[in-house]
Amino acid sequence: MCQTESLQCGCKTLPARSLSPLCTAATLRAPTRKLPSRLHHRRAAMTESPATQSANGGACQRLENGLKPERNGLVKSLHRCQAEEEEEEEEEEVYATSPHDSLYSRPFIESFEETPMLVAVLTYMGYGILTIFGYFRDYLRHWKIEKCYIATEKEEQKDFVPLYQDFENFYTRNLYMRIRDNWNRPICSVPGAKMDLLERESHDYNWTFKYTGRVVQDVINLGSYNYLGFAENTGPCADSVAEVTMKYGVGVASTRQETGNLDRHEEMEKVVARFLGVESAMAFGMGFATNSMNIPALAGKGCLILSDELNHASLVLGARLSGSTIRVFKHNNMQSLEKLLSEAIVHGQPRTHRPWKKILIVVEGIYSMEGSIVRLPEVIALKKRYQAYLYLDEAHSIGALGPRGRGVVDYFGLDTSDVDVMMGTFTKSFGAAGGYIAGKRELIEYLRCNSHSAVYATSMSPPVVEQIITSMKCIMGEDGTTIGRDRVRQLADNTVYFRKRLREMGFITYGNNDSPVVPMMLYMPAKIGAFGREMLKRNIGVVVVGFPATPIIESRARFCISAAHTKDMLDRALSVISEVGDLLQLKYSRHRKLPSLLRHLDNDVYEDIDD
Numbered sequence: 001m002c003q004t005e006s007l008q009c010g011c012k013t014l015p016a017r018s019l020s021p022l023c024t025a026a027t028l029r030a031p032t033r034k035l036p037s038r039l040h041h042r043r044a045a046m047t048e049s050p051a052t053q054s055a056n057g058g059a060c061q062r063l064e065n066g067l068k069p070e071r072n073g074l075v076k077s078l079h080r081c082q083a084e085e086e087e088e089e090e091e092e093e094v095y096a097t098s099p100h101d102s103l104y105s106r107p108f109i110e111s112f113e114e115t116p117m118l119v120a121v122l123t124y125m126g127y128g129i130l131t132i133f134g135y136f137r138d139y140l141r142h143w144k145i146e147k148c149y150i151a152t153e154k155e156e157q158k159d160f161v162p163l164y165q166d167f168e169n170f171y172t173r174n175l176y177m178r179i180r181d182n183w184n185r186p187i188c189s190v191p192g193a194k195m196d197l198l199e200r201e202s203h204d205y206n207w208t209f210k211y212t213g214r215v216v217q218d219v220i221n222l223g224s225y226n227y228l229g230f231a232e233n234t235g236p237c238a239d240s241v242a243e244v245t246m247k248y249g250v251g252v253a254s255t256r257q258e259t260g261n262l263d264r265h266e267e268m269e270k271v272v273a274r275f276l277g278v279e280s281a282m283a284f285g286m287g288f289a290t291n292s293m294n295i296p297a298l299a300g301k302g303c304l305i306l307s308d309e310l311n312h313a314s315l316v317l318g319a320r321l322s323g324s325t326i327r328v329f330k331h332n333n334m335q336s337l338e339k340l341l342s343e344a345i346v347h348g349q350p351r352t353h354r355p356w357k358k359i360l361i362v363v364e365g366i367y368s369m370e371g372s373i374v375r376l377p378e379v380i381a382l383k384k385r386y387q388a389y390l391y392l393d394e395a396h397s398i399g400a401l402g403p404r405g406r407g408v409v410d411y412f413g414l415d416t417s418d419v420d421v422m423m424g425t426f427t428k429s430f431g432a433a434g435g436y437i438a439g440k441r442e443l444i445e446y447l448r449c450n451s452h453s454a455v456y457a458t459s460m461s462p463p464v465v466e467q468i469i470t471s472m473k474c475i476m477g478e479d480g481t482t483i484g485r486d487r488v489r490q491l492a493d494n495t496v497y498f499r500k501r502l503r504e505m506g507f508i509t510y511g512n513n514d515s516p517v518v519p520m521m522l523y524m525p526a527k528i529g530a531f532g533r534e535m536l537k538r539n540i541g542v543v544v545v546g547f548p549a550t551p552i553i554e555s556r557a558r559f560c561i562s563a564a565h566t567k568d569m570l571d572r573a574l575s576v577i578s579e580v581g582d583l584l585q586l587k588y589s590r591h592r593k594l595p596s597l598l599r600h601l602d603n604d605v606y607e608d609i610d611d
């Protein structure tokens, strides 16, 4: 029956073997062959989706060995598994391979170490105590025993329903306010490898701030998304931008369809298409709006959007505005995605069971809170098998990943034609502003007429356009130098070095070895504020993140590595992180990697520390 039935997916007919994951697993299992066990270690880090079982070989055996799958299909701790399997290294085992040998052409190492039990308990207790104190202080404020600095209801409005949700208000007043000084700090320089901050102080427990008039200078910047160091005010890009500003001014005062279509816009879109290796591209004035305004132009009622649970707010908003049905799969988990795809094909739309008009899988290149990289080879395999479309948001990966800096497709050595909608932003690696959609010519022509942000928004400012053109040409080497290529390489080196040193120090970091976004776990609410402040005292600027941007027990610092960071800067930052880590007891890892200069990654030794 599996082989003979067929059903409709949108306007296309799918072979019936797409009906069931079991069926697919069976039909796809390739002949087995012997692989060296070292290869097995690496493959084992991949997902055990039926779609990719054949590629991942022994990963399923790992699960049978009793280790739990992690949030994205990984075993809980890659490190521990590697250590355990080191013992078995000599044994030759039999693994299944895909007909194409492997979906991955390079090692894919990602880890999410489990939160230590004691830390989890203390973190929940911390939030519990803060909440109890919050209610107690609200009680004191109600009876005017404690002075309340927040805006109070006017007498004539006191019978109105509250404008904000109650808990949000409570959280802001009692938890966020204690550490508010860690955010919105005004910067008064280029956000380069170093930056200057305006000093400010609060005399009312962070309700208001006053500027002291002093400037905190030369703070090492570990927070900006300045991956390739193009956020700069000197050099060829800045010179060219200044020239264009003198010629065109800053404002365009019209939309692209009217009088806002400059020759520089046309040139920029050609450069973007060339950079990505696609037929055509279109740029928009804001990255957020690129997602939120273009997804509704591509999907609508009767369509199904399959969205990663950690997708950016702009993707979530776009999906909601489109009116499509949205189903969410576990972060980077191919089993979860395949389950949704096969269910969508089998059951079709709710009630009517008609086939979905369109299925759109929406993923990001690098996830900016987790530091994980999308399992693109597997997503593409699934999208092809189930004949769905793929929307890839490369906001953080474009420029920052791949041997040529051309994003996650370049990183995996894949073909851009396998991604239906390539999206990215100019705000990070290119030091500019705005976003793009790229792909087939028909797609872009369609969006030029149908996307709200294309039709109704004023076009991009000329200096911004020039910054995009010059930085992209520099990365491609079209400026006649190797500056761009060197920066891409420098970023990759800095990333691996920084991540490795943090692991050696005993911190828990999340994400992929090659991701320049490096989350370092803080966990406890009191440590969020303390870490940010202690780092700034030592002239290092960091971003700290807590609930609701992360799960409640997974507060973290998020470092963004840049090609502009020199080794001295990274070493200085690392030594300060270590010092503050000791002060606040942040070295939580039970699988601390012992430092060694000449050890290959596969042979890493881990020191297991019992609870």
Ligand SMILES: Cc1ncc(COP(=O)(O)O)c(C=O)c1O
Pocket (backbone or CB within 6 Å): 286, 287, 288, 289, 291, 312, 314, 364, 368, 393, 395, 396, 425, 426, 427, 433, 434, 435
């Ligand atoms: C994945 C992702 N998409 C879109 C955006 C929005 O881009 P922009 O900040 O350029 O508006 C961001 C912002 O950080 C992002 O992380």
